[in-house]
Amino acid sequence: MDESFIHPHDREFVKEKLLLLPNVFKQKVMRSYEYIVTKKSRKEANLYLLEIEETISSSIVHRLNTYSLNLDESDLKTLSSLKEKKCTELWLLAKSKDPKNLAMPYKRILAYIRKHGIEPSFLKENPTDNDHKSLIRRSRDSLWWLRNLRKVQNRDIETVARAINLISKTKEIYASNLNVFRRKKQKKQQQEYLEKMVATNELDEQFNLNELKETSVSNPYIRKSELMVRCRGFEDYAKQSNHISLFLTMTCPSKYHRAYSQSGDPSPNWNGARPIEGQQYLSRTWSRTRAAFKRENILPYGFRISEPHHDGTPHWHLLLFVEPENKAKLLSIMTHYCFEEDGDEKGAAEHRFEIVEIDPNKGSATGYIAKYISKNIDGKDLDEGVYGENPIIAAERVETWASIWAIRQFQQIGGAQVSIWRELRRLGALAETKTVIEKARQAADTSDWSGYQEVMGGVICLRKDRPIKLVYKEDVDTTTGELKPNQYEELCTPRILGLQHESTRVITRPHSWKISRSL
Numbered sequence: 016m017d018e019s020f021i022h023p024h025d026r027e028f029v030k031e032k033l034l035l036l037p038n039v040f041k042q043k044v045m046r047s048y049e050y051i052v053t054k055k056s057r058k059e060a061n062l063y064l065l066e067i068e069e070t071i072s073s074s075i076v077h078r079l080n081t082y083s084l085n086l087d088e089s090d091l092k093t094l095s096s097l098k099e100k101k102c103t104e105l106w107l108l109a110k111s112k113d114p115k116n117l118a119m120p121y122k123r124i125l126a127y128i129r130k131h132g133i134e135p136s137f138l139k140e141n142p143t144d145n146d147h148k149s150l151i152r153r154s155r156d157s158l159w160w161l162r163n164l165r166k167v168q169n170r171d172i173e174t175v176a177r178a179i180n181l182i183s184k185t186k187e188i189y190a191s192n193l194n195v196f197r198r199k200k201q202k203k204q205q206q207e208y209l210e211k212m213v214a215t216n217e218l219d220e221q222f223n224l225n226e227l228k229e230t231s232v233s234n235p236y237i238r239k240s241e242l243m244v245r246c247r248g249f250e251d252y253a254k255q256s257n258h259i260s261l262f263l264t265m266t267c268p269s270k271y272h273r274a275y276s277q278s279g280d281p282s283p284n285w286n287g288a289r290p291i292e293g294q295q296y297l298s299r300t301w302s303r304t305r306a307a308f309k310r311e312n313i314l315p316y317g318f319r320i321s322e323p324h325h326d327g328t329p330h331w332h333l334l335l336f337v338e339p340e341n342k343a344k345l346l347s348i349m350t351h352y353c354f355e356e357d358g359d360e361k362g363a364a365e366h367r368f369e370i371v372e373i374d375p376n377k378g379s380a381t382g383y384i385a386k387y388i389s390k391n392i393d394g395k396d397l398d399e400g401v402y403g404e405n406p407i408i409a410a411e412r413v414e415t416w417a418s419i420w421a422i423r424q425f426q427q428i429g430g431a432q433v434s435i436w437r438e439l440r441r442l443g444a445l446a447e448t449k450t451v452i453e454k455a456r457q458a459a460d461t462s463d464w465s466g467y468q469e470v471m472g473g474v475i476c477l478r479k480d481r482p483i484k485l486v487y488k489e490d491v492d493t494t495t496g497e498l499k500p501n502q503y504e505e506l507c508t509p510r511i512l513g514l515q516h517e518s519t520r521v522i523t524r525p526h527s528w529k530i531s532r533s534l
Contacts, residue, residue, distance in 0.1 A: 020053065032067070040193075067178055067179055081131060102128075106155065121150055176194075194415055194419060212225075241433075244464055258337055264369040267296050270284050271286075307351075311348070322424065444456070482517075483514050
């Protein structure tokens with residue numbers, strides 16, 4: 016890289032500020048630096064680098080001193096092994112002093128894990144000895160470290176990309192090119208792994224894992240088809256019940272947005288928030304909204320879609336069906352909570368909460384939401400994206416965004432759960448044609464989501480009152496009769512076995528499977 020534009024007195028300073036950035040980002044930053052030096056001054060160019068450093072939170076900078084964002088997969092594996100050995104040392108040292116005291120090594124190991132930006136999801140406020148053991152055992156597993164270091168690295172790359180305003184419609188839309196490339200590589204490796212593995216049951220029936228994956232909702236075509244069926248079913252149910260359709264959009268306050276939507280220029284209101292903080296804001300707002308709905312006995316149903324603005328900041332679209340008499344109260348409650356935080360700032364009135372009441376004479380609710388479902392799954396059936404981009408490429412970038420920040424893109428609101436629906440679709444026709452399970456099976460088999468809701472007690476029925484329940488089975492060691500532990504010596508989560516209505520039980524998953532490498 017040509018550095019002739021850097022003043023000799025500034026070279027060490029510039030080198031220091033660029034040291035922790037991913038290599039591909041350094042080139043982009045230096046192009047901006049060169050432009051500022053040429054068009055403005057050395058002082059403003061150096062201030063630009065200082066601003067980047069200050070924008071990245073101190074916690075991120077601390078972690079970047081621990082490991083480089085330029086590490087590849089092989090380097091991460093080596094680092095994971097070192098971290099596992101360090102935690103083993105911490106454990107053995109504490110054990111030698113007081114073998115019965117698990118709290119001390121737990122605290123030391125947890126502090127060490129957090130130093131790397133990892134926050135275990137299974138932590139409890141008042142951990143027991145079993146909880147202590149769970150963390151200690153995980154910390155001594157290099158694969159656990161690899162998964163978590165990879166996750167933190169991906170997020171730190173995006174955090175830095177946002178800090179230098181790289182993610183926008185004028186540069187790299189939705190997610191950084193670096194992480195889009197990494198995600199493609201990861202998915203390719205996952206596919207290659209699945210193609211080498213087989214599932215074998217007790218009858219010696221054998222299936223390739225990649226082929227099985229293609230028959231599940233992991234397949235974008237199947238996932239999109241199922242979502243469309245469920246949306247259409249809710250709409251049919253709403254028509255039969257004389258309910259109205261509302262399409263609502265919730266957006267974060269300006270402090271969560273990195274760049275302006277028109278120009279892509281950096282927003283001065285941005286407070287350093289990442290997409291995950293924006294998602295937390297929306298979830299928090301929706302949680303308060305639903306609590307208020309419950310107090311007012313308003314029970315909407317439908318779907319929520321979480322998708323990114325061009326700069327990666329999330330916003331929500333909600334397709335809700337509700338009784339006409341509850342419309343005004345529902346909108347009043349949502350308006351109140353959507354404007355509760357920074358509701359009087361410039362632009363809030365136009366963008367914070369948008370309302371569209373769908374006129375069934377002009378189009379269907381399902382047709383209205385179809386483009387949003389397609390945009391966030393595979394981009395097919397669309398001519399272009401929201402910002403004029405290729406919709407298929409845009410969908411890949413949105414999927415990368417959702418994967419990095421662990422954002423659930425689609426969520427059902429109200430109604431009977433889809434897990435039972437999927438189990439019903441595994442069944443053939445039952446001999447007893449008048450049973451509740453058979454009626455529900457027929458509805459599922461014919462993709463009648465509305466009919467399935469009716470069999471299951473209607474959209475507002477509480478889960479505990481629904482007629483069909485999932486049946487679970489503990490994983491038992493057949494030689495000892497004891498429950499099988501997982502790799503961390505914890506009891507395995509019970510798996511779905513079938514369905515039950517009153518005294519009638521139907522097995523939907525009769526086989527036991529073993530996973531192995533194909534010959």
